[in-house]
Amino acid sequence: MSALDKALTINELMAIAKRRVPKQFFDYADSGSWTEGTYRANSEDFSQIKLRQRVAVNMEGRTLATTICGEQASMPVALAPTGFTGMQSADGEIKAARAAEKFGVPFTLSTMSICSIEDVAENTGKPFWFQLYMMRDRGFIERLIDRAKAAKCSALVLTMDLQILGQRHKDLRNGMSAPPKFTPRFVFEMARKPQWAMQMLGTKRHTFRNIVGHVDAAGDLSKLSAWTASQFDPALSWKEIAWVKERFGGPVIVKGILDPEDARQAVAHGADGIIVSNHGGRQLDGAPSSIRVLPEIVDAVGNSTDVYVDGGIRSGQDVLKAMALGAKGTFIGRAFLWGLGAGGEAGVTRALEIIRRELDITMALCGERDIKAVGLHNIYSIDLPPRNSPLGANG
Ligand code: FNR
Numbered sequence: 001m002s003a004l005d006k007a008l009t010i011n012e013l014m015a016i017a018k019r020r021v022p023k024q025f026f027d028y029a030d031s032g033s034w035t036e037g038t039y040r041a042n043s044e045d046f047s048q049i050k051l052r053q054r055v056a057v058n059m060e061g062r063t064l065a066t067t068i069c070g071e072q073a074s075m076p077v078a079l080a081p082t083g084f085t086g087m088q089s090a091d092g093e094i095k096a097a098r099a100a101e102k103f104g105v106p107f108t109l110s111t112m113s114i115c116s117i118e119d120v121a122e123n124t125g126k127p128f129w130f131q132l133y134m135m136r137d138r139g140f141i142e143r144l145i146d147r148a149k150a151a152k153c154s155a156l157v158l159t160m161d162l163q164i165l166g167q168r169h170k171d172l173r174n175g176m177s178a179p180p181k182f183t184p185r186f187v188f189e190m191a192r193k194p195q196w197a198m199q200m201l202g203t204k205r206h207t208f209r210n211i212v213g214h215v216d217a218a219g220d221l222s223k224l225s226a227w228t229a230s231q232f233d234p235a236l237s238w239k240e241i242a243w244v245k246e247r248f249g250g251p252v253i254v255k256g257i258l259d260p261e262d263a264r265q266a267v268a269h270g271a272d273g274i275i276v277s278n279h280g281g282r283q284l285d286g287a288p289s290s291i292r293v294l295p296e297i298v299d300a301v302g303n304s305t306d307v308y309v310d311g312g313i314r315s316g317q318d319v320l321k322a323m324a325l326g327a328k329g330t331f332i333g334r335a336f337l338w339g340l341g342a343g344g345e346a347g348v349t350r351a352l353e354i355i356r357r358e359l360d361i362t363m364a365l366c367g368e369r370d371i372k373a374v375g376l377h378n379i380y381s382i383d384l385p386p387r388n389s390p391l392g393a394n395g
Contacts, residue, residue, distance in 0.1 A: 003342075004016065009314075013339045013342045016347075017088070020342060021089075021196060022186065025180075029338070033282050033284070038278055040281070043312035043318075044312075045384055046318045046321055051320070051366055052366060054366060054367025057367035062360060062363060064360060064371045068106055069106070069154075069273055069306065071154065073105050074104030074105060075355070077329070077332055077352070078105055078108060079106065080280075081255075083110045084113075090205070091199075091203050092344075093113045099336075099348035099349045101128075108131050109131065112208055114178060114206065114208065115205050116210050117147050129153055129157055131157040134158070134163075134244075136230070137231060140214065145244065148248070155251045157252075158253070159255045166282050207224065208224065239269070245270055245272075252271060253271065254275070257277065260297050260301070261300075277310045293387075294327060298327070309327040309330055313335060313355075323374045324375055325379070326375075332351075
């Protein structure tokens with residue numbers, strides 16, 4: 001039995017990934033901004049929520065199936081957009097998209113992916129979702145949206161919480177880049193991680209293929225990082241949602257909402273769904289965990305749009321808690337990235353299997369047979385202090 005098959009938890013996949021993935025890329029995933037307080041809170045706060053056990057309820061014929069953004073999903077979990085995924089494992093975005101497709105859950109490709117939209121489309125059979133960062137170069141963004149349309153992407157995820165980059169100390173210290181710089185330290189890492197290195201040598205996909213070759217100013221690698229750094233548009237406003245929707249012509253989900261007022265704005269400006277998210281604790285350190293703010297955002301806009309959540313989900317129990325607090329579905333980032341680093345496509349499948357089994361058993365022990373019926377009645381207690389605002393409960 002391989003280490004992958006033996007892994008029973010997402011944390012075990014993380015331990016395997018740590019052995020197999022070069023430090024700078026493992027650290028890139030396992031990091032938050034500044035003190036990493038929000039990164040930690042995202043998962044720790046889930047453990048403050050206690051579930052209500054019920055017995056003598058017929059548990060036969062259980063179903064986890066649901067719809068996410070109007071599409072069938074085998075469980076209420078989607079793969080979140082993550083940059084540099086093709087550096088956790090060669091061709092990582094293709095591997096993750098294939099695992100998601102076979103499992104019947106949505107995959108979201110990041111703007112900052114290594115494999116391009118076209119790479120993923122050529123290597124998968126069903127439409128996937130594309131995540132968009134608004135950049136100053138609107139011509140590039142127009143072409144990017146058109147490319148997503150041409151690849152038949154069925155939804156756009158518009159990320160609004162990264163117009164300026166939160167500082168992650170590990171990345172600065174490691175000198176993270178794609179492709180990696182061949183420093184003596186990195187060559188040493190390659191020798192210690194031969195499987196990763198061999199697979200990486202076997203692919204041509206080593207840099208941001210959504211960008212390189214698609215903008216003159218980032219035509220070669222030396223110009224790429226300067227171009228990217230200057231491109232995240234600090235003047236982004238709510239008006240852009242309508243512009244993106246019109247250009248794309250399909251559903252646009254707004255990601256990075258952490259405040260009820262922002263949630264109302266997103267809905268008022270046409271969002272077809274929102275993702276409650278603090279970017280996995282990678283942006284505003286000191287912001288509350290996603291699960292903590294979920295109830296007040298569901299309260300504010302849950303009747304007018306679908307509310308999804310990500311951040312800190314490491315088990316099927318976490319998924320059930322999010323659903324009980326009103327989410328229509330969840331997104332996972334590191335949970336699938338660690339699976340990918342641990343074992344490529346099979347590792348992502350393993351991560352999804354772990355979450356599905358935990359979710360199914362938890363749902364049964366809570367006395368539920370249908371994930372869509374899960375709600376506040378499944379929660380026993382929430383040991384998280386309420387929002388403390390001098391402005392009142394909803395700011
Ligand atoms: C991210 N995230 C992210 N979000 C996005 O909209 N575009 C991106 O390119 C990235 N890149 C990225 C890289 C890495 C390594 C991580 C861990 C995260 C944020 C991501 O979509 C999601 O919000 C978080 O990952 C959710 O938290 P968990 O599940 O990782 O705890």
